Amino acid sequence: MNREQLKQDIRTHEGVINHLYQDTRGNATIGVGQLVPDAAYARTLPLVHRDNRQPASGEEIDAEYARVMAEPPAMVASRYRSATELILPDDEIDKVLDQRVDEFMAGLSRHLPGFEQFPEGAQQALLDMAFNLGVGGLTRKFPKLMRAAKQQDWQTCAAECSRRGIGDQRNAATRALFDGACRA
Incomplete structure (x- = not known):
């Protein structure tokens, strides 16, 4: 990544x-x-x-x-x-940003076996969502997306990644990362 x-x-x-x-x-x-x-x-x-x-x-x-x-x-x-x-x-x-990225990567690895081998776009999309919501918030608020991620179903992840209270541009960027993972 x-x-x-x-x-x-x-x-x-x-x-x-x-x-x-x-x-x-x-x-x-x-x-x-x-x-x-x-x-x-x-x-x-x-x-x-x-x-x-x-x-x-x-x-x-x-x-x-x-x-x-x-x-x-x-x-x-x-x-x-x-x-x-x-x-x-x-x-x-x-330094604080690096620590947070490390924490979110570790948290996502605990919840998503094989996270480190996911396509780069999927990893980045999930990390962006975790950064915004926290890993706990991501797992609680987006259970369908998390189930799809475990199955590496990036098309469903792309359809389920829109967050409320987040700008359209950021949601579109996250969707594009998952869409790119579909082609990886």
């Missing part, structure tokens, strides 16, 4: 935001769609000051998290920038 292409596709669909913001559901997020469930998790991230790149203290991270969560929910991510002083550096964003 072309891991770099997968990461670039996810970056394109999710966007890359180096400061805390609230996503469309009002969840604190940073980087490439990385959920930040609470200030304690935010403190595990190597956040630095935007102006001088010095590491942020735990207290500064707690205060920043509180400021962002006090803002109105679900605005465009850039609107939260004025409430922030801290950023996650680009190399750290890449």
Whole structure:
């Protein structure tokens, strides 16, 4: 699988935001769609000051998290920038994304025997869906697709991969990946 292409596709669909913001559901997020469930998790991230790149203290991270969560929910991510002083550096964003891809690959491998041998397009489509929904969400919300994936029935996967709340372009890209797997 072309891991770099997968990461670039996810970056394109999710966007890359180096400061805390609230996503469309009002969840604190940073980087490439990385959920930040609470200030304690935010403190595990190597956040630095935007102006001088010095590491942020735990207290500064707690205060920043509180400021962002006090803002109105679900605005465009850039609107939260004025409430922030801290950023996650680009190399750290890449590390977090790599970790998440590894976690999703492992999770999909547990649920889909032979995942590593699936056609590249099918792997990328399933990873994109897992990135968006979580592996648990993918298995719960898309049981027909998961049954089809176990049988390597990519045509059914293509017909079943549309997600609500996701842009038409991203859904079309996922379908195209499954369609491509039909021809592989």
